[in-house]
Amino acid sequence: MVDKARYTTETISDWHAWTPKLFSFRTTRPDGFHFVPGQFVRLGVEKADGTQVWRPYSMVSAPRHDYLEFYSIVVPHGEFTTELARLGGGDKVMVNKVPLGFLTLDRFEGGGELWMLSTGTGLAPFISMLYEADAWRRFEKLVLVHCVRESVELAYRNVIPTLASDAGVPELAGRLVYVPVVTREALPGVLGHRVTRLIEGGELEAHVGLDFDLERSRVMICGNPEMVDDTHALLKTRGFALSKRAAPGQIAVEQYW
Ligand SMILES: Cc1cc2nc3c(=O)[nH]c(=O)nc-3n(C[C@H](O)[C@H](O)[C@H](O)COP(=O)(O)OP(=O)(O)OC[C@H]3O[C@@H](n4cnc5c(N)ncnc54)[C@H](O)[C@@H]3O)c2cc1C
Known part of the structure; x- marks a missing residue:
């Protein structure tokens, strides 16, 4: 107890x-x-x-x-x-009584684009961030990737388009690029492979119209530990590093199990 x-x-x-x-x-x-x-x-x-x-x-x-x-x-x-x-x-x-965790925007210095890569319930912290004006003002683009198996699991998809208004910055709504990814259904215009494969093949960057760039990109990864680890490893090969207090980098992660 x-x-x-x-x-x-x-x-x-x-x-x-x-x-x-x-x-x-x-x-x-x-x-x-x-x-x-x-x-x-x-x-x-x-x-x-x-x-x-x-x-x-x-x-x-x-x-x-x-x-x-x-x-x-x-x-x-x-x-x-x-x-x-x-x-x-x-x-x-x-x-x-005590909230914990470092998947927070203050982990990063600089950056022009925030990539939020999630699987399943790993979407949760990103919705919280997007409810606040800070994220919208700080980044020129906010890319929210939500990877699920079936489209019915795209929770909050009706809420996501309202977040900029809710945060008090409706004029910045165009900064958000919402990228649903559904792996077990073929849907027109919707990406259908796991995040790592989408990054490896360049499909995610092409879809969003932005590159993972060491100077500009800040990447948060949350959810399934395999996705978190593999995506982290993949970005590492491109020079990205975990952001630490003593050594600011470009990546912050949270594994759910
Ligand atoms: C920092 C942190 C934040 C978390 N936030 C959330 C959250 O916002 N929402 C949430 O649903 N869970 C979240 N989790 C996971 C959560 O703490 C529990 O693991 C989950 O509620 C399942 O608990 P359980 O006792 O029923 O099963 P557990 O015995 O804890 O887990 C059994 C198995 O279920 C699977 N599993 C656990 N959690 C998930 C999940 N979220 N999605 C898919 N498969 C899972 C894994 O294979 C795990 O080994 C978080 C975990 C961590 C470490």
Whole structure:
């Protein structure tokens, strides 16, 4: 059991199922809970036997929202998500008081274009960033790549076109290039291969009309660890490096398992 002083218990205020295995939910926001877009927090649920299960989750919502929003998969027999998927409006979720993580814009210096490469629920931190004007003002182009298996898994696709307005910068909406990638359906005009293959073959750059460029590109990668590792390795061969406090580079990553 986690010490009670370390978390608050929040109420689920809203629940949205995208597919039978993907859903988003909102909770009340803990007093004094401050985070930077791109960060995550540990969420806890109580099982029927009274024990707790905790897992890290990226915030989808922005720091200025008066709720917290999360986007989750249901892992078959997953200890946490099996419990979470049973919940609904009015139910309780525990939220650790300390947000964590370095998939944040302050990881980078300079740059003209931000590439946000995600698979599945790895989209979450990028939605949070795009809810805030900072990302829109700082980069001339924002490329949001969301790779899923089937088109029904393109969660937030109806929200994405509204993000610039929501961030208070509707005049910058043209800076966003949204690139859905669907690997198990052939859809006209939609890229259909894994991110690494799209980068290797130059298809992604051609589709977006921008090159991965050491001076201009800053790349965030989030989601499936294989995609994160392989994409990181691929960009490394082009001279890109992980950005560290002591040595600013061009890449920031978050692996979900
Ligand atoms: C920093 C961080 C942030 C995260 N943010 C999110 C988030 O915003 N949304 C979210 O759904 N998950 C997120 N995760 C993953 C999450 O913490 C859990 O792993 C997930 O909820 C499954 O928990 P579980 O106990 O049901 O299964 P687990 O026992 O934790 O995982 C079982 C297996 O399920 C698969 N798996 C786990 N998570 C995912 C996933 N997200 N998508 C596809 N397959 C998965 C993996 O194969 C894993 O080995 C994050 C993980 C990390 C480390």
